[in-house]
Amino acid sequence: MEHILELKNISKSFRNTKALDGVSLTLYPGEIHALLGENGAGKSTVLNIISGTYLPDAGEMIYKGEKTTMESPMYARKKGIVMVHQELQLVPEMTVYENIFLADEIVNPITKFIDYKKMESKADELLKRVDADFKSCVSVKSLSIAQQQMVEIAKALHLNSDVMILDEPTSSLTDKEIEKLFVIMEKLRAEKKALLFVSHRMEEIFRIADRITIFRDGKFIDSMPAKGVGREELIYKLTGRKIQSVFNTESLKKPEGIALSVRNLKDAAGKIAGDGVSFDLYKGEILGFSGLVGSGRTETVRLIFGADKIRSGEIKINGNTVKIKSIRDSIKQGIALIPENRKLEGFVGTAKNMNNIGMCSYDRLKRGLLFDRDILKNAKEYMKKLHVKPEDPMKHTQNLSGGNQQKVVLAKWLCTGPKILIMDEPTRGVDIGAKEEIYKLMNDLTRQGVSIIMISSELPEILMMSNRIMVMFEGKMNAIINREDATEEKILNYAMGGTS
Amino acid sequence: GCGTQSEERKTGENTSSSGSKEASRDGDSIITGYTWMAENETDAMYYKDYEEKLGEVTKEMVPKDFSIGVVSMASSNDYWINLNQGVKERCQELGIEVAVEYVEGPTDYEQTLTNAETLYNAGYSAYIFSPENETCLEEITRKIVGEGYPVINAYCCEINDATCFIGSLDSETARMAADLAIELLDGKGTVAVAEGDVAAKLAQTRTNYFIDRIEKNSDIKVEEIPAQWNPTTARTMTTDLLTANPDVSFIWCNNDDLGLGVYEGLREANAIDDCYVVSMDGTKAGLSSVASGEVYATYWNNPKLIGRLSVDACVRAAVGQDIPRVVTTDVELVTKENVEDYLEK
Amino acid sequence: MMERKNYQAAASGQAIGIKKLLNNRLTGIVLVLICMIVVLSLATDSFLTPNNLLSIMNQASLKGILAIGMTFVIVGAGIDLSVGASMSICAMFLADFLVKYGFEKIWLAVLVCFLAGTACGLINGLLAAYLKLPEFLLTMGTMSIFRGFDYVYTNCQTIRGMDPRWINFWNAGIPWPAIFMMALAVAAWLVIKYTKYGRYVFAVGGNENASRLSGINTKKIKCVNYMVMGWCCALCAIVYVGRMSSAEAAAGDGFELTAIAAAAIGGASLAGGRGSIAGAVIGALILSVLSNGLTLLRVSSYYQTMFTGVIIVVAILIDRFTQKD
Amino acid sequence: MMERKNYQAAASGQAIGIKKLLNNRLTGIVLVLICMIVVLSLATDSFLTPNNLLSIMNQASLKGILAIGMTFVIVGAGIDLSVGASMSICAMFLADFLVKYGFEKIWLAVLVCFLAGTACGLINGLLAAYLKLPEFLLTMGTMSIFRGFDYVYTNCQTIRGMDPRWINFWNAGIPWPAIFMMALAVAAWLVIKYTKYGRYVFAVGGNENASRLSGINTKKIKCVNYMVMGWCCALCAIVYVGRMSSAEAAAGDGFELTAIAAAAIGGASLAGGRGSIAGAVIGALILSVLSNGLTLLRVSSYYQTMFTGVIIVVAILIDRFTQKD
Numbered sequence A: 001m002e003h004i005l006e007l008k009n010i011s012k013s014f015r016n017t018k019a020l021d022g023v024s025l026t027l028y029p030g031e032i033h034a035l036l037g038e039n040g041a042g043k044s045t046v047l048n049i050i051s052g053t054y055l056p057d058a059g060e061m062i063y064k065g066e067k068t069t070m071e072s073p074m075y076a077r078k079k080g081i082v083m084v085h086q087e088l089q090l091v092p093e094m095t096v097y098e099n100i101f102l103a104d105e106i107v108n109p110i111t112k113f114i115d116y117k118k119m120e121s122k123a124d125e126l127l128k129r130v131d132a133d134f135k136s137c138v139s140v141k142s143l144s145i146a147q148q149q150m151v152e153i154a155k156a157l158h159l160n161s162d163v164m165i166l167d168e169p170t171s172s173l174t175d176k177e178i179e180k181l182f183v184i185m186e187k188l189r190a191e192k193k194a195l196l197f198v199s200h201r202m203e204e205i206f207r208i209a210d211r212i213t214i215f216r217d218g219k220f221i222d223s224m225p226a227k228g229v230g231r232e233e234l235i236y237k238l239t240g241r242k243i244q245s246v247f248n249t250e251s252l253k254k255p256e257g258i259a260l261s262v263r264n265l266k267d268a269a270g271k272i273a274g275d276g277v278s279f280d281l282y283k284g285e286i287l288g289f290s291g292l293v294g295s296g297r298t299e300t301v302r303l304i305f306g307a308d309k310i311r312s313g314e315i316k317i318n319g320n321t322v323k324i325k326s327i328r329d330s331i332k333q334g335i336a337l338i339p340e341n342r343k344l345e346g347f348v349g350t351a352k353n354m355n356n357i358g359m360c361s362y363d364r365l366k367r368g369l370l371f372d373r374d375i376l377k378n379a380k381e382y383m384k385k386l387h388v389k390p391e392d393p394m395k396h397t398q399n400l401s402g403g404n405q406q407k408v409v410l411a412k413w414l415c416t417g418p419k420i421l422i423m424d425e426p427t428r429g430v431d432i433g434a435k436e437e438i439y440k441l442m443n444d445l446t447r448q449g450v451s452i453i454m455i456s457s458e459l460p461e462i463l464m465m466s467n468r469i470m471v472m473f474e475g476k477m478n479a480i481i482n483r484e485d486a487t488e489e490k491i492l493n494y495a496m497g498g499t500s
Numbered sequence B: 001g002c003g004t005q006s007e008e009r010k011t012g013e014n015t016s017s018s019g020s021k022e023a024s025r026d027g028d029s030i031i032t033g034y035t036w037m038a039e040n041e042t043d044a045m046y047y048k049d050y051e052e053k054l055g056e057v058t059k060e061m062v063p064k065d066f067s068i069g070v071v072s073m074a075s076s077n078d079y080w081i082n083l084n085q086g087v088k089e090r091c092q093e094l095g096i097e098v099a100v101e102y103v104e105g106p107t108d109y110e111q112t113l114t115n116a117e118t119l120y121n122a123g124y125s126a127y128i129f130s131p132e133n134e135t136c137l138e139e140i141t142r143k144i145v146g147e148g149y150p151v152i153n154a155y156c157c158e159i160n161d162a163t164c165f166i167g168s169l170d171s172e173t174a175r176m177a178a179d180l181a182i183e184l185l186d187g188k189g190t191v192a193v194a195e196g197d198v199a200a201k202l203a204q205t206r207t208n209y210f211i212d213r214i215e216k217n218s219d220i221k222v223e224e225i226p227a228q229w230n231p232t233t234a235r236t237m238t239t240d241l242l243t244a245n246p247d248v249s250f251i252w253c254n255n256d257d258l259g260l261g262v263y264e265g266l267r268e269a270n271a272i273d274d275c276y277v278v279s280m281d282g283t284k285a286g287l288s289s290v291a292s293g294e295v296y297a298t299y300w301n302n303p304k305l306i307g308r309l310s311v312d313a314c315v316r317a318a319v320g321q322d323i324p325r326v327v328t329t330d331v332e333l334v335t336k337e338n339v340e341d342y343l344e345k
Numbered sequence C, D: 001m002m003e004r005k006n007y008q009a010a011a012s013g014q015a016i017g018i019k020k021l022l023n024n025r026l027t028g029i030v031l032v033l034i035c036m037i038v039v040l041s042l043a044t045d046s047f048l049t050p051n052n053l054l055s056i057m058n059q060a061s062l063k064g065i066l067a068i069g070m071t072f073v074i075v076g077a078g079i080d081l082s083v084g085a086s087m088s089i090c091a092m093f094l095a096d097f098l099v100k101y102g103f104e105k106i107w108l109a110v111l112v113c114f115l116a117g118t119a120c121g122l123i124n125g126l127l128a129a130y131l132k133l134p135e136f137l138l139t140m141g142t143m144s145i146f147r148g149f150d151y152v153y154t155n156c157q158t159i160r161g162m163d164p165r166w167i168n169f170w171n172a173g174i175p176w177p178a179i180f181m182m183a184l185a186v187a188a189w190l191v192i193k194y195t196k197y198g199r200y201v202f203a204v205g206g207n208e209n210a211s212r213l214s215g216i217n218t219k220k221i222k223c224v225n226y227m228v229m230g231w232c233c234a235l236c237a238i239v240y241v242g243r244m245s246s247a248e249a250a251a252g253d254g255f256e257l258t259a260i261a262a263a264a265i266g267g268a269s270l271a272g273g274r275g276s277i278a279g280a281v282i283g284a285l286i287l288s289v290l291s292n293g294l295t296l297l298r299v300s301s302y303y304q305t306m307f308t309g310v311i312i313v314v315a316i317l318i319d320r321f322t323q324k325d
């Protein structure tokens, strides 16, 4: 079969980082092609080159039989290449339909004026196609990340391009939405479109991909059909080492004492329904929060952390009732929150890694005055611990790859030495190797008596790591199950509002 | 004679001794060839003659419900406060209602016009206008005068259609300053002019007539300090200019505030003893710096009197007296010797 | 049962109407404007006269025209400090050509005026969009350059001596400035709301990177914003020369801040992505009513300066508290 | 072999040094400053004299002091247009107290001056940070309020009649203004670099939301930024009254733009999160050398306005192309 796109020996450097070193990639029509690699391997970079966001330093690209350089995103779109970026690229002040039809507005054929009605109805159709639960007339800034991701996908779908590139589209979706996305992808495959996508979740690769290409450290490693590849083999190719699956081995131990107790917690904005959320978090346990997108998990933990106003309810820490009015109060109580949207809430774009990591720990790091030396040392220590690549504390965080940014945010909170660690989608966009590192770290922490709340939309992760699992549904706590009793089906059932 | 020179020229007619109609430095490039006209006006009188001829304005003369609207320059300048003080005092004496509007920045012509329009809409019996640049009020003046209300142009720039211009002639003051410079420097050396806004008519008159006189009557070289009415800028530029040309030994400043700035600049350049600073307006700060021997001299034209005369002119015009186009007042040189007299006024 | 439901629906419909009104970004400033008008109508005799209202409209039009242009620039996440000077250049060319070539060749004068506006806008636009120079500094620089050019060209002489027909046109009692402003406002509103370019202005200002990745030529959009600003400067210059019957070299000094203030009072966010034409016009009206009112109320000039500030702060406070986000 | 390796290492070390230099944000503007100094030294006799250099330093200090304060505000993603008026209020109180209570009570005058600065900063800070008013408009409003207060308090009279000891202090040939500025610069640099507050200014300016979620009291930081600006206004007022031996009601008019320009030329980004104290000082120096140079070169006044703009644009162009991102 004739390929639609071929990359040969593409190289790309950013200042002093070599992001791509002579990589190659071939894409056929009617296939779903998975691009794999660790964080910082250069996946996003190569996708950005294909879609015209970056220009390559060297190498050539053959598209539909012709040698081409995609000089701009506009040009690439015209040629039939569309990309969903790893970081959400929407205009927050605009409505969903305006975003979906951005740069491709429907105009009245005679007056050339924009036809809002038509755009809205068409956008609603598209949203129905991806089975979204919101209307297209709402503004994007009022949506959760997952919903915004759906908008991105709808936006790419409507262009009906020959090549569709999806850079970690599933990282902020829950299983239900992912399945919907896969159905759509399969339909596109049947229409002979070429799909190129990135994911760090192995199950997804095996579920959907036809072929796999692997990058490591900016170099091409291998390309093969997905059928018949073993999980162990794939992971070895990805990381260049053997990775052992980490489990929460502490799970069998009986918990001793309650670290955090929440009763009837409700927020001022009214997102949390009924009598509010109530649960206990034991010392040294990992409590998994599961639920569908928009079920109010993030809302709940933000309340505990003091990021949003509490309307009513009681929070006890180590048995003492505490009043949490601000984030500083909760930090003083030893609570840390790793937010779900790292770019908007996690780190400061204009700052270097060392400052982002040290940000919450200046009180500890200062010796009368703050010295760069100490901040640097602190950052180096944690960057090493979490294998941040490149391990350069002087680099600006926004120039790291997505997964490495996540690690920097993790590092920032770990070095505050929290007693209660809340992680909202902590492994979003983190590669398999690093995921295991994070799991190991979580186990280490619980062993030291730290209690962890982990919100995750990845069921395997929840099942593997949690001692107990709390399932939320429409702003209410629906069930708490012990790990021994938990199965994927059970959790999903509770997450959809089932009662047993 | 550095003393009062007003006796020599009681009217505007015989003031053009230098014969300069074209006062600009570069006559050819003037687009419309506009020059300071008041001094060539034939229908002009010295204010004492005029008062003698027309008699005093009394309370009885004032029509019923007479009111005056005033549009004045720069609210932050003591000179205009004094002038309008005169207006207000006289109005009080005559029982006239008065509203005074200033513009904050001198170059805010649009605001000047806006103020005039607003006062016009509020309906006053007469108006006193003192704009920094006459053109912005020309149309509205024509309109008001056309409707039969008097518009008195109190000092500043001359408005074409105004009923009457009252005040000293800046062209004359500038020439007096030039003569003073020539006398003090013996016709040689270098002088500088600290200008207000280079684009403002008021500043141009004060600058150009000075330069013209100097160039025609002596070998003195002239330097510029484009200070934009800003004393801080004047200070900085004076120091810089003295660095570039230490020969400058006389600086003519477009107003007293600039004079104060220029003096501080000279202080930094260590040149206070080698350079005369002469300014105009006679504000409180200006006079006090003359008294303390800093600024050498300032020209004072009795702003309060101009204000009072303007009110009188409004009344005179309203009752149908035949007032001349231009009424000139005195300019007096204030130096350390006679400053005491002025500080009291 | 049915009735009760209907009643509820109606009530909730009403509630939604009010809510929508309260959520509308313009509600706050319209409230401010209405308050000012009511207070001034009660406190003075002369405020609510046709002549005065006409004057206010005319006075607001200079500010309004520039504020409309500024809205394009600000919504596109830029800023333009050179508008006063650009306006002055346009006014100078217009007046000069009118005087030199007479009223018959008025088309030529207007053409040159618009060319000058385009040139000024293009200089800013090219440097800001294509060379990515920081806009605040850049336009501060071009402000000086344009103003200097103005000085040199006019030799700092006021250009006067307009044809009487020109003067009569502007002084015949028809509020041409206000008409021009309203016409521009309608045109700008149509562009902003119903053309691709208009939507792109918001997109680029709201998220430049996302817009670029969506295939918008963000540089072109940014550049065009400045050109639109330039055309508004040209139109403003026509009104200016009409109102003043002359053009001074220092014309329009400080207009930039007024224009930015009017646009910002009208809800334009200097971070980009937010703003409206109606808001800009209302902002200009508020500033004009304010200055008119303070004069009519005979507030002493020192206090006028102070009150202007107080009203601006109060206006943004009201605006802040009539909408929550 | 060994030797060659060493050689290579040395060469690469050098290369890294140069690269680092080129990557430094300040390289571009230092280059601009050096170019200007070289050109002026060659073109004029008087530029490179100790007296002239001293004057430049003194002249730069007013701009520099304000630019340092402005750096805090701008790095924290704010802006302050009221600095000229705040400075004027401080100057007015200082001069008034010096004249009224004599040189003996100079501590009182300085204290009142700083209190005034704190008050101005606090008003801006509280409104901007705690009520979240848009800063450009807000400080435009407070600019009018402060200036009006100034007019009312002084009744527009210039305050003069300083004690001779005060005048002598400032005119004894010691460049106190420059010394004050340098002292402030060092202090500000220490604060920015070595204190928590300093780091937080950058964090809040770079991403306010993330900073808040990291437990930083972002409102307090923003408010303190304006207070720091207020103190810088007070210090600037001291230097101003020292240099002018008087205080006018209109003092400091337009200083806000100069201060913003100096800070921005020095690399402060108006979007927040970026900027440096050294940059602000260099920016102020560039502006002062520029104005000094144009006077020394006897550029005619019309062209001075133009050239100032040209140099600003050239400076940001050079700055833009000496660093890539």
Ligand SMILES: Nc1ncnc2c1ncn2[C@@H]1O[C@H](COP(=O)(O)OP(=O)(O)OP(=O)(O)O)[C@@H](O)[C@H]1O
Binding pocket: A014, A015, A017, A018, A019, A037, A038, A039, A040, A041, A042, A043, A044, A045, A046, A086, A389, A390, A399, A400, A401, A402, A403, A404, A429, A431
């Ligand atoms: N704008 C940039 N400036 C500097 N370096 C960059 C930039 N973008 C990417 N890099 C660097 O290029 C390398 C590859 O990054 P890329 O984003 O392609 O990784 P990735 O494979 O997509 O990783 P992830 O799985 O974490 O998304 C990284 O080392 C990153 O630090």
Ligand SMILES: Nc1ncnc2c1ncn2[C@@H]1O[C@H](COP(=O)(O)OP(=O)(O)OP(=O)(O)O)[C@@H](O)[C@H]1O
Binding pocket: A141, A142, A143, A144, A145, A146, A147, A271, A291, A292, A293, A294, A295, A296, A297, A298, A299, A300, A340, A457
């Ligand atoms: N900043 C916001 N503004 C308005 N609505 C929001 C905002 N953030 C979240 N929501 C809404 O609140 C609801 C609860 O969202 P929340 O983020 O708590 O859900 P979640 O269970 O954490 O799901 P997710 O998997 O998306 O994080 C969602 O329906 C979402 O649309």
Ligand SMILES: [Mg+2]
Binding pocket: A043, A044, A045, A086, A167, A401, A402, A403
């Ligand atoms: Mg990536």
Ligand SMILES: [Mg+2]
Binding pocket: A297, A298, A299, A340, A424
């Ligand atoms: Mg969430």
